[in-house]
Amino acid sequence: MRRSEGRILTSHTGRLFRVGSGWIGMGGSDPRTPEQMRQDVKDVVKEQLKIGIDVISNGPGGLGSQGVFALLEGVEQKPMEWTPEESFVSPKTLRYLSRDMLKFEDFYQNMYERTGRVPSSAPDPRLTRPVVTGPLKLKTLQPLEEDLKTFKAALAENGNPEAFYCVAAPAWCEEFLWNEYYKTDDEMIVELSEVMKPIFKAVTDAGLILTLDDPAISHDWEEARRPQMALSDYEKFIMIRVEALNAALEGIPEEMIRYHVCWGSWPGMHTNEIPLKDIVKMILKVKAQGYSIEAAKSTHLHEWKVWRDVAKLPEGKILLPGVIDHTTNVVEHPEVVADRIINFANVVGRENVIAATDCGMRGHATANWEKYKSIVEGAALASKQLWS
Numbered sequence: 001m002r003r004s005e006g007r008i009l010t011s012h013t014g015r016l017f018r019v020g021s022g023w024i025g026m027g028g029s030d031p032r033t034p035e036q037m038r039q040d041v042k043d044v045v046k047e048q049l050k051i052g053i054d055v056i057s058n059g060p061g062g063l064g065s066q067g068v069f070a071l072l073e074g075v076e077q078k079p080m081e082w083t084p085e086e087s088f089v090s091p092k093t094l095r096y097l098s099r100d101m102l103k104f105e106d107f108y109q110n111m112y113e114r115t116g117r118v119p120s121s122a123p124d125p126r127l128t129r130p131v132v133t134g135p136l137k138l139k140t141l142q143p144l145e146e147d148l149k150t151f152k153a154a155l156a157e158n159g160n161p162e163a164f165y166c167v168a169a170p171a172w173c174e175e176f177l178w179n180e181y182y183k184t185d186d187e188m189i190v191e192l193s194e195v196m197k198p199i200f201k202a203v204t205d206a207g208l209i210l211t212l213d214d215p216a217i218s219h220d221w222e223e224a225r226r227p228q229m230a231l232s233d234y235e236k237f238i239m240i241r242v243e244a245l246n247a248a249l250e251g252i253p254e255e256m257i258r259y260h261v262c263w264g265s266w267p268g269m270h271t272n273e274i275p276l277k278d279i280v281k282m283i284l285k286v287k288a289q290g291y292s293i294e295a296a297k298s299t300h301l302h303e304w305k306v307w308r309d310v311a312k313l314p315e316g317k318i319l320l321p322g323v324i325d326h327t328t329n330v331v332e333h334p335e336v337v338a339d340r341i342i343n344f345a346n347v348v349g350r351e352n353v354i355a356a357t358d359c360g361m362r363g364h365a366t367a368n369w370e371k372y373k374s375i376v377e378g379a380a381l382a383s384k385q386l387w388s
Contacts, residue, residue, distance in 0.1 A: 001258070014062050044058065048372075049161060052376040056162075067168075075136070082127065096223060111267075167213065169216065170192045172216045215262045257290070261292065265327070266327075313348040320356040324375055
């Protein structure tokens with residue numbers, strides 16, 4: 001993993017969409033054929049390099065939770081016990097239901113309706129939930145291997161730039177799994193982490209940086225399905241998941257791993273979030289070289305000070321702070337981006353900062369690409385000041 005030597009490098013968290021694909025809802029981009037997906041990856045690789053992003057991804061690819069489940073035995077899709085007459089913001093539909101979603105139920109119900117997550121009739125076979133009904137085992141790596149092959153081919157056509165591939169961390173996969181087999185969720189997450197070990201290794205064996213997508217380390221704090229924990233109990237709960245993840249990463253060099261943390265990517269109210277200062281030491285326990293942290297959204301814009309006052313970035317580590325907000329179509333001015341970068345560089349060292357996004361982008365694809373340009377332009381402005 002390169003460091004920012006001589007200038008601030010740029011990257012993002014991985015979720016991109018082809019130019020001109022329009023509005024991006026909660027369900028992601030529209031369905032594409034395998035041929036179209038291959039072309040999308042080629043196009044998105046070229047677009048990132050054209051803009052000047054240094055460390056790139058395969059855009060709409062990556063292995064989210066649903067993609068992980070498709071590789072496993074022991075997971076079944078079952079109909080959701082829900083009808084349109086009920087609120088979609090419910091434990092019946094959202095295992096990751098947050099206290100804010102209950103507090104502002106009218107807003108979140110409307111948000112899911114606008115983004116197409118709530119079907120117009122019931123029963124609807126599209127509305128299912130992944131359920132663990134038997135022992136978790138790895139079934140196949142073939143879809144992942146095909147995805148990696150497509151990405152590697154696109155990179156080879158463009159000079160093999162430094163690149164990363166996203167995989168949902170076991171704890172984030174747990175957020176979507178209804179457990180009907182294991183005695184406890186703790187037992188399930190340990191087994192899931194072990195089963196995912198070959199998935200992580202396949203990414204790094206392909207020569208790609210593994211980016212672990214793990215909003216769970218922050219989001220579990222506000223989940224409505226369990227009683228509110230004391231901070232000490234929450235740390236014990238999270239460390240079970242961190243230790244299971246680290247065991248699954250055994251043998252993979254830390255310089256091949258980035259760890260992404262955000263507080264939920266939906267554009268809505270977030271009033272029950274745990275502060276970064278309360279979980280930063282847990283985050284730094286993950287065996288990774290790079291830590292991608294949401295930092296530009298207004299609820300976390302102040303938390304650059306955590307790296308000054310609470311936690312010191314360990315020797316050899318890299319911080320990838322979000323310098324643009326992923327929940328709005330407003331394009332940040334490059335000077336604003338530069339100021340944010342400089343704040344972090346002054347605290348953790350300029351060579352230890354790579355400018356990135358808060359999380360996977362929402363809104364309109366055209367606006368998103370303009371925001372990526374602001375990262376590159378802001379990084380150039382920051383570099384002039386930091387290396388003047």
